[in-house]
Amino acid sequence: MTDLALLGFIVALLLLGLRRPFVWVLAYIYIDTLAPQDIGWRFVSAIPVSLIAFCAAFGGWLLADSKHGARFGLRQALLTVLLAWCFVTTMNADFPVEAAHKWDWVWKALVFAIFLPLTLTTRLRIEAAILTMVLTAGAIVIDGGIKTATGGGGYGVLHLFVQNNTGMYESSTIATVAIAIIPLILWAMKHGTVFPPDWRVKWFAYALIFACLLIPIGTEARTGLLCIAVLAVLMLRDVKRRFLYVFGAAALGLLALPFVPSSWYARMSTLENTDADTSASTRVAVWEWTIDYANNHPMGGGFDAYRGNKFTYKVPVRTTHGEGNTSVRYEDHTDQARAYHSAVFEMLGEQGWPGLGLWLWIHLLGLWQMERIRRRWKGRSRVDQQWQAPLAVALQFAQAIYLVGSLFQGIAYQPFVLTLIGVQCALWTWCRLAESPPQRKRHRPAARTPSAGEAVTAGATPLR
Template structure:
């Protein structure tokens, strides 16, 4: 029944897209996030539903969608450059077969991030994309939250819709995404028009946020704890009643304590005692290897270049010899270990050009969202009040992702790249709206005075000649 329900849902979206082709964009986001082809076992799994939705989204926009207001932003050109460079390194990759496999989905994620801003030309479309992203990721998060609340969590063992610890279903990734979408959930509750913010919407949003906060507990991902801390700090900036906010955060934390098993605290303690944690020690060794590799291969080694690493390091290990605990140094030899960091992933695979483009794309996003926040804040008109809060939500979500990406290889995560595409669309939308806005009487008066002053100076210069 689950397989048939998923198939009928996808077919229904395809049919609805015949009247409104933008729906196919939403369908691709849904499929790319939830991966229903891995949940189903027969009909959905047998069909290339992701490719069908991908082609429908692009074809619908090219053939029938209204392209009024569509603009190509500078960050989209940077994404084009990154896409081209990834293609270049793939052809000369150290491991051609593995690189080709990763390229098969990375190019779609980058291309969709370049494409989606062209479709977001109205407030309704912005909201529809964000709502689809939140609800689709929310389906995974609610599933994980319920299992965490009933004691089914654990590092690497929290079973979500599929028994596959990769993509959006990877423990650290879903924990990072869960915290990153909380600002967007709050924005939808306050400024949403598809679902008006009544008591039902607010109740659901509150439960979803609580599930988001439970995900780092259920997955026992250390990265999630850092993301929660960063979210708390970021939200202090725009909070008027800060003492009330801090008290509420404390109460929410206390409410989550009954769901926290002892194994969670044991794992969180390794953040402080990272030198005695083999996972952390391995990451430090991989990062050092990547730095040395980039020095010898400045253009990168292509996707999955980490497969060529090999290193030996020493780490302390506690040993109980019967008379008490002692710490001994042990030698660990490892090879073919993943980067466990988006920064080093980009550095090792795409070299210095790739890491420069990647950092430029994200730094420019943070700066542009801050520009929108400062320019549009304080506006109270219905059609102008939502832009600045949305920029803040996207900025916070990106900042949380960047923190989480320091400890996991998610440089090309499709969900986050779509978020980058929404940022590009908001930047061009605000620029276009500002340019079309009628000039205020005060600004017109200042312009006339400046022009009169320029004319007076020109007249005096003519008289002197």
């Protein structure tokens, strides 16, 4: 039944696109985020729905969609350079087979991020893309929130729509995304036009935000706790009553503590005492190896270059003696082929210093562009000019939360985040066009035919 429902919904979106080709763009965002082909087990999994939607989105825009307002910006150019660089490193990868497998989905994510701003040329389209991202990710979040609230959470055991721990369904990734979309939910609740704000929209938005906050608890992902802290600090900038906000947030946190499972406390305690956490020691060792590797291979080793690492690090071994006495000794432990567990070191190891520079430039430029939109559009009085600055803030906060979360997980090419970058590019282009003076066509004065007297006076015959 689930298989038929997913297939029917996808077919309905594709049919709607015959009348409005932009719907195919939304269909690809939905499929790329939710991965229904992994949820279904028969019909949907047997059909290349992602490839069909990908081709439909591009073909519909090229053949039938309006190109008015479409512009190719600087960040799209940087993404194009990064795409070309990834292709070069893939052709010279240390592990060609594994690199080719990762390239199969990375290039699509980069190409779609470059293409998306060309289609988001109106406010309605920008809002539709954001709603599709939020509601699709929200479907995963709601599933996880319900399971967490009913006691089904736990590290590595909170299974969502699928039984694997990859992509959007990886614990730390969904925890990061869940917190990152909260600013977008708040923006849509206040400034949305597709679903005009009323009590139903507000109650759904608050319930979805609550589910988002439950995801870091249900997954027991330490990154999620850091992302919540980042969001809380960022929102201090624009909140009107800061003291009341801090007091309310602290009270809400204290009220939630009795309902948090003890396993969550045990896992979060490793943030304070990293020496007791083997995974933390492993990550530091991998990062040190990556820096040495990049110094010897400044152009990078291609996708999955981490498979060549091998290192030895110290592991604390605690021995409990009588009456609670504990002794600690450190033993050497050798490990190899350990993943980067950081987007920064993922880019450094795979794409070298040039790739890391491009990646940082793309993200830092996005933060700056959103800040510039906020300052230029903040406080405008016209009704149709009051949504741009809050949206820039929401996109900026979402990106900042991702950047903090990405420090501890290898999600440098996460398709959902690349789509978010595409929306940022679209908003930047839209605002620049809205602020630019209208182009006035210059009309040349029509040539006046001289009268007979003027022609004779000029020394010319009127018949010439």
